[in-house]
Amino acid sequence: MIKKLITGNYYFFLLIPLLFASSCNKKIDNPYSIVFWEMEDAYVAPYINTVIYYFKNQYYKNHSKELIFTRAHYQTEDLRQQFQAASLAGVPPDILISPSDTAGIYAISGFIMPLNDVFDFSLYNKPVVDAITLEGKIWGVPISNGNHLMLMYNKKYVKSPPKTTDELFNYCEKESKKFNMNYCLAFDGGEPFWIMPWLGAFGGWPLDDRKPTLNTPQMRDALNFYHDLKFKYKYIPPECDYNCMDSLFKEEKVPFIINGDWAISSYINHFKENFDISVIPKLSKTGLYPSPMISGKYFLLSSKLSGEKFEIIKEFVRFYTNRENQIRQFKELKRLPSLKEATESKEIKSDHIARISMEQILKGKPMPMAYEMRAIWDTLRNYQGLVMTDKMKVDKAIEKIQKEVERKIEEMDR
Template sequence: MKKGLFALLLVGVLVLSVVASGCISGGGESPSSTTSSPSPTETTTSSPSSTTSSPSPTKTTTTPETECGSGEVVIWHAMQPNELEVFQSLAEEYMAMCPDVTITFEQKPNLEDALKAAIPSGQGPDLFIWAHDWIGKFAEAGMLEPIDDYVTDDVLNGFAPMAQEAMQYKGHFYAMPFAAETVALIYNKNMVSEAPKTFDEMKAIMEKYNDPDNEKYGIAYPLNAYFLSAWAQAFGGYYFDDNTEQPGLDQPETIDGFEFFFQNIWPYMAPTADYGTQQSIFLEGRAPMMINGPWSISDVKKAGIDFGVVPLPPITKDGKEYWPRPYGGVKDIYFAAGIKNKDAAWKFVKWFTTSPEVIKELSLQLGYIPVLKEVLNDPEIQKDPVIYGFGQAVQHAYLMPKSPKMGAVWGGADGAINEILQDPENADIKAILEKYQQQILDNMNG
């Protein structure tokens, strides 16, 4: 692996998509919408471009471990420039080892629309990169190519459990994972000397710093369905169950999670759900902690804050310990239906997603959270406070639903949150969630 070719960059990830659905395509906006929650990993970029990476003339030796195909492999994406730079560099390394292969990256400003227009007409790419939460709707639409014959047990078992789940849908494999993301607790070390290990410790910090009369608060926290998922799912609740394909806003455990949030966290926040406002409060030193994702770290660094990253701390309730379970996303490389060079595409993707050197490079250069077990256990990765902190948070994440029916849930969950926010102190949370549960069911049933 080439070392030191680029400065360490932390990737910005989009919102929601998240998504919230979460987020990951490989690029970057932050999840900020309070009316719809797509994946925080989705990204949009402005000008479409096609880049063909050519083999480096200085690297021509094929190692025995590298399987080489031949011909061109076309990959569509919506990555940010810093991400694309690293991906191209890695592709050049592969092509130096496999000189009969050409890897071409094509950027699409609206990737989903481009794919839906091109794949059915046979004009799509071989591969495309986006968050795992597209896998259900694209598979149901017949726009993905199964790779069941390629994914062996040794390949599958090399990934963390959440990543294994993110590459398959209804018994078939359609994609290969290379990174994950979720939200975590980011704290200012000049205000918080030691990260809270329990929710009670976190609450004590919030109480200490909360001073709304002087526009200072206990915590900064953007609020929408994606961000609130950590608490909705903390006690066993859920917005949507991928197995039953049913919403769960009216489940007692989901109601408990909402009530916990509005009783124990909302009182220490500025009274706004706005993403930009909440983030600014932390960046300006007006809150000791912020709940946000890896896409926010570059701004934290620019603000000059000495910070740490840890998972949201566990809650003790009725003698039991419950971990908040925010939605987690996985970055996938998908195989498109109508793929023109499947064998060469598989060999490249297998190398890219299962080579520890590649995944480590993505982590160190872009701040990606690895899902390859070997890299998760790498001492150098574990020494990086950001990667390690978010990596630990991923262990408690709730995989973003893959079913296309999840699309009907985001609006209802955000609608419930917005109605509660009209009068948080007096809102009948149970009744509101039951109301929007029925609304979601009505939307699902047409």
């Protein structure tokens, strides 16, 4: 299984320095030296550093031992590749922050440990725990609840958010042009995570009990909807990735953006009182709300952890997700807490951003942790890109997507 999941020359080159480090380092592992990898945005780093700082102080006060945290940052895809390579080489980090979908691969590969008997998961909100559960085992501790897409807008140009796509498109046809804007809405048209809400709004979903469901009328409608936004209506910019959409919104070249809860804090800092969020508008054609994938960010623990270091890591995770830090995380990063006690606090329940974000969560669906999602992400990204550059017709694309995903899953299962 691992051999099939992790293949290619790329990993060979990744493994060379890791294997060298493993063979050269014969010293006994220092339990007070923690290797911590994450894939957070740059603006989250000060928060992480602050929590680590306070934990180190508390640990020294309680145990008279000084801890050393070595933190490394990677982009999401790079983190996946590096963690798999490091785990194969026998030199994984002790702990990492990850979304739930990649955890499925780590779990079946034996790289991370199940945590059912390690932490009390009744303390956390059930939906965010369910999103990291596979075959009855819980593979991560939730740090935040959501990690979901929403509609965000500039109040300088939008007085009230659209409730339906008809209202949104009416604004795009009339109002945005008054401000001499070439485009009305920005999102990452090449990244399949962004099409999932619309697939749900057309009544579809990528998996049905771990079976891919992509060659369907619903996927056809979702891709045609995307294609029309770009080529027929010209509401969205061409060839626009994440950095592009983020820049267009911040530079006030579009009034709307569909982005995730991870971006809220930076937009508030940028736009001040002119920034607001809303649920993604109901799809007028079907009467269904878009259903963004819901999960969170999670602590995953290396399966190699044991002894005193394992105890330290457990203490750190409990500290990081305690009530005080969960509330501070929301105040600083605008991420909904995963801890029940923090969710019920007045600081969260009285906040406008938290209320709208939770409303969007309730319209979403849990992101499948099943490793089959890896095949779906990789395949859909390729063919979605071909459709959105007018290099392949939608009907042909969804047929190829289904066959390619099924082939990749068969390879994984060998």
